[in-house]
Amino acid sequence: MQDQLNAILAKAAAELPAVRARPEFEAAKARYVGPNGEFTSLMKQMGAVPKEQRPVVGRLVNEAKSRLQEHLDAALARIADAELAAQLGPVVDPTLPSPDAGPGTRHPLTLVREEMCRILRKAGFTVADGPEVESEYYCFDALNTPADHPARDEKDTFYFPAGARFGNVAKKTAGERYLLRTHTSSVQIRTMLKGAPPIRIVSPGRVYRRDTSDATHSANFHQLECLCVDRNVTVRDLKALLDYIFASLLGKDTKTRFRPHYFGYTEPSFEVDLAASHLPKVNKPWIEIGGCGMVDPAVFEAVGYDPDVWSGYAFGMGLERLAMLLYGIDDIRYFYQNDVRFLRQFA
Numbered sequence: 001m002q003d004q005l006n007a008i009l010a011k012a013a014a015e016l017p018a019v020r021a022r023p024e025f026e027a028a029k030a031r032y033v034g035p036n037g038e039f040t041s042l043m044k045q046m047g048a049v050p051k052e053q054r055p056v057v058g059r060l061v062n063e064a065k066s067r068l069q070e071h072l073d074a075a076l077a078r079i080a081d082a083e084l085a086a087q088l089g090p091v092v093d094p095t096l097p098s099p100d101a102g103p104g105t106r107h108p109l110t111l112v113r114e115e116m117c118r119i120l121r122k123a124g125f126t127v128a129d130g131p132e133v134e135s136e137y138y139c140f141d142a143l144n145t146p147a148d149h150p151a152r153d154e155k156d157t158f159y160f161p162a163g164a165r166f167g168n169v170a171k172k173t174a175g176e177r178y179l180l181r182t183h184t185s186s187v188q189i190r191t192m193l194k195g196a197p198p199i200r201i202v203s204p205g206r207v208y209r210r211d212t213s214d215a216t217h218s219a220n221f222h223q224l225e226c227l228c229v230d231r232n233v234t235v236r237d238l239k240a241l242l243d244y245i246f247a248s249l250l251g252k253d254t255k256t257r258f259r260p261h262y263f264g265y266t267e268p269s270f271e272v273d274l275a276a277s278h279l280p281k282v283n284k285p286w287i288e289i290g291g292c293g294m295v296d297p298a299v300f301e302a303v304g305y306d307p308d309v310w311s312g313y314a315f316g317m318g319l320e321r322l323a324m325l326l327y328g329i330d331d332i333r334y335f336y337q338n339d340v341r342f343l344r345q346f347a
């Protein structure tokens, strides 16, 4: 029996490394361990082995079986590697220069962001930045948005686990949680806490909400925030600035209107609509573009400004929506797909 087992193993060791393709492998496997295979037939003879020899012979057969399986596994692994290599094609040298080294182009969101910042700089605003990871204080509390406000709900907002640490994002109070900012309004607070009025800042950036992605929603999008703090600032200044920036970006035929609304950080608060029927694909008389209002005295108090001395306005809007209006884009998802056929149109 041992001689027969050794003979089968020797044959397998000689034959299997030469097998190159799957059908050939399957045939070889059947010759050894198929229903009529050599090894199978040998196993069938176990019944004839005298009882007292069975433990010894059994061990030999088991050892041979696992050796045979090793040969089969090795052959199959080699064939699978060869198949993958054939699928991948010729070897690539990643150290060679890219054949497509043409200059890139600006993303449409970058174009709109830069244009808005340019327009606002002309009106005396400077660009301010804030972290995308925020703490509840900057995103909500200091903005007069209490703990039971729907925007703070777990199902609207991405919170980090309680133990998460971000050494570069200072928390204001112990025990508050970190989250991905739901709006750029948090930069208002960071800016005011850093210095004294007068303040005129524009802050574009990425924001995050638990939205299901569709043609007009994305869990990650961009906003542009503005804050002006000075003496004797009025709603008229706010309206004039919005008229100016939208006319500059979208053309002088663009009109704006305010609708009363509620935001915790402004009083009064408005939603801003645009009329821009001269733009491609605009088929509604008024399109909602953002929120605004006069800075609430409670916000000034939170940052230590005297609300009897200082007044101000703030607004925030979605950059995607502006870019969609300007360029006639009808699906927000195009911005994130990196399809060069889409991106090249803005070169």
Ligand code: DAH
Pocket (backbone or CB within 6 Å): 182, 183, 184, 185, 225, 226, 263, 265, 266, 290, 291, 292, 293, 294, 313, 314, 315, 316, 317
């Ligand atoms: N943060 C608001 C939002 O994300 C937009 C907004 C409304 C910003 C009013 C403001 C404001 O600065 O005053 O929907």
